[in-house]
Amino acid sequence: MQNQTRLRFPQAEALRLIPEAMARKYTAIPLEVTGNMLHVAMADPRDIFALEALATQSQMRIESEPASQQEIQEAIDFNYRSYDEIEKQILNISPNGETAGKQIKIDTSTDTPVAKVLRLVIDEAVKARASDIHIQPREDNIRVRYRIDGTLHDMFSLPLDTAAPLISRIKVLANMNIADHHRSQDGHFAVETNGRLIDIRVGTTSTVYGEMAALRLLDKSRASMTLQELGFLPESLEVYQNMLKVPYGMILVSGPTGAGKTTTLYASINCLDSIGKNIITVEDPVEYRFRNINQIQINPRAGITFSAELRAILRFDPDVILVGEIRDAETARIVVQAALTGHVVLSSIHANDAVGVMLRLIDLGVEPFLVSSALIGVVAQRMVRHVCPECAGPVSAPLIERVTYCREMGEERSEFLTGRGCKTCAQTGYLGRTGIFEILRLSDELRLMVLNGASLAQLRAQAIKDGMIPLMKDGMTKVKAGMTTPSEVLRKAYTTE
Numbered sequence: 001m002q003n004q005t006r007l008r009f010p011q012a013e014a015l016r017l018i019p020e021a022m023a024r025k026y027t028a029i030p031l032e033v034t035g036n037m038l039h040v041a042m043a044d045p046r047d048i049f050a051l052e053a054l055a056t057q058s059q060m061r062i063e064s065e066p067a068s069q070q071e072i073q074e075a076i077d078f079n080y081r082s083y084d085e086i087e088k089q090i091l092n093i094s095p096n097g098e099t100a101g102k103q104i105k106i107d108t109s110t111d112t113p114v115a116k117v118l119r120l121v122i123d124e125a126v127k128a129r130a131s132d133i134h135i136q137p138r139e140d141n142i143r144v145r146y147r148i149d150g151t152l153h154d155m156f157s158l159p160l161d162t163a164a165p166l167i168s169r170i171k172v173l174a175n176m177n178i179a180d181h182h183r184s185q186d187g188h189f190a191v192e193t194n195g196r197l198i199d200i201r202v203g204t205t206s207t208v209y210g211e212m213a214a215l216r217l218l219d220k221s222r223a224s225m226t227l228q229e230l231g232f233l234p235e236s237l238e239v240y241q242n243m244l245k246v247p248y249g250m251i252l253v254s255g256p257t258g259a260g261k262t263t264t265l266y267a268s269i270n271c272l273d274s275i276g277k278n279i280i281t282v283e284d285p286v287e288y289r290f291r292n293i294n295q296i297q298i299n300p301r302a303g304i305t306f307s308a309e310l311r312a313i314l315r316f317d318p319d320v321i322l323v324g325e326i327r328d329a330e331t332a333r334i335v336v337q338a339a340l341t342g343h344v345v346l347s348s349i350h351a352n353d354a355v356g357v358m359l360r361l362i363d364l365g366v367e368p369f370l371v372s373s374a375l376i377g378v379v380a381q382r383m384v385r386h387v388c389p390e391c392a393g394p395v396s397a398p399l400i401e402r403v404t405y406c407r408e409m410g411e412e413r414s415e416f417l418t419g420r421g422c423k424t425c426a427q428t429g430y431l432g433r434t435g436i437f438e439i440l441r442l443s444d445e446l447r448l449m450v451l452n453g454a455s456l457a458q459l460r461a462q463a464i465k466d467g468m469i470p471l472m473k474d475g476m477t478k479v480k481a482g483m484t485t486p487s488e489v490l491r492k493a494y495t496t497e
């Protein structure tokens with residue numbers, strides 16, 4: 001499995017050393033460079049002629065390891081095709097010509113080499129099911145990385161002098177100020193790839209080596225998700241749906257970045273919209289546009305802040321207010337006030353678990369009696385990768401995973417359904433993601449304990465007594481159902497950043 005992931009994502013520096021034709025001739029794929037050693041996976045790792053040819057070509061010592069002929073051919077197909085095309089286009093980029101701001105400003109043509117490189121980078125990202133593309137200049141090259149199912153992979157390394165034209169091209173498309181290289185900027189554009197319209201949200205910022213860009217590829221289907229599709233266990237879904245039925249109060253979603261909080265908030269909005277509630281959102285940034293919902297984009301630089309907007313929209317008599325995130329004391333205070341004056345307020349907040357959210361609000365200066373009266377409930381969540389159904393089979397797990405599973409589920413098990421890697425899942429063993437959740441609905445006992453200043457451990461014990469299924473148990477229940485793996489749950493449940 002480890003080996004297959006390496007075959008799927010070789011280092012760009014390694015690929016550069018061996019041309020495609022040679023890789024095919026010897027059924028070998030370069031994987032990585034360490035010092036003056038080139039690691040190569042080969043169908044026949046003892047083929048003396050091949051080893052010598054690879055060493056001569058790369059001017060490096062060759063460390064070979066075995067892999068099946070089919071695995072190597074697939075890796076060559078996947079990695080060289082786009083890489084060669086990108087290389088070819090890069091040769092045509094003349095850094096001086098294209099960076100001369102004036103020329104690029106009017107040049108919106110799509111067939112310049114820079115435009116083609118960007119296009120290839122985006123197409124490959126979509127093919128690889130990436131959610132983000134990071135373009136990061138370093139001391140001697142640009143690193144292009146994809147985030148796939150939550151994990152960053154190094155994909156390409158480009159010559160440093162392509163950085164300026166590439167970033168400028170992105171800024172032109174995203175309607176950003178291409179003359180300003182110092183301040184952080186954001187914008188968005190859309191591209192059509194393989195018949196699908198992909199919205200891309202762009203952020204740029206300057207680093208010591210130049211500007212870097214992060215591109216988030218937005219899949220529109222995410223905005224129309226229903227609560228049923230998020231991955232709640234049946235009993236959790238019922239608890240959450242009942243929470244949404246309250247006439248007023250605050251419902252918060254917590255988890256680290258990338259935990260799917262926005263998707264849960266949007267699914268909640270879709271649910272409330274379907275029962276005819278007047279909904280207003282205040283977001284930074286607005287990720288998806290809904291047809292019938294009033295959405296306000298925050299812009300602190302223009303004086304449009306969360307707190308200013310919140311005060312204003314209370315006058316429009318909404319039933320439901322979605323506030324993107326509670327980041328500061330002032331927003332927390334206004335959100336609580338809105339919840340106590342007859343509105344349902346949905347928002348996200350940074351905290352490790354459901355119980356931690358209550359203490360986080362108190363940390364932000366909200367009085368404990370306001371927390372205990374305004375808060376309806378909390379969802380703490382993470383995203384875990386879904387086992388690829390095409391290549392899944394039972395695999396024995398390390399002791400720590402078996403022990404954790406047994407502790408949560410009360411049954412011993414040594415093997416778990418795990419993907420071995422195949423074409424469908426790009427050799428990762430995982431395909432898509434699902435949520436794991438901890439859903440807390442505040443009971444009267446818990447409200448009293450918040451008022452009386454109970455500790456995190458005391459609150460958590462009471463929450464579990466009240467029926468809250470902890471994140472780890474929710475995750476292991478999904479392991480039992482063959483949806484994900486123990487290692488994935490362990491890794492994500494303890495992630496706080």
Ligand SMILES: [Zn+2]
Pocket residue numbers: 388389390391392419420421422423424425426427429430
């Ligand atoms: Zn697979």
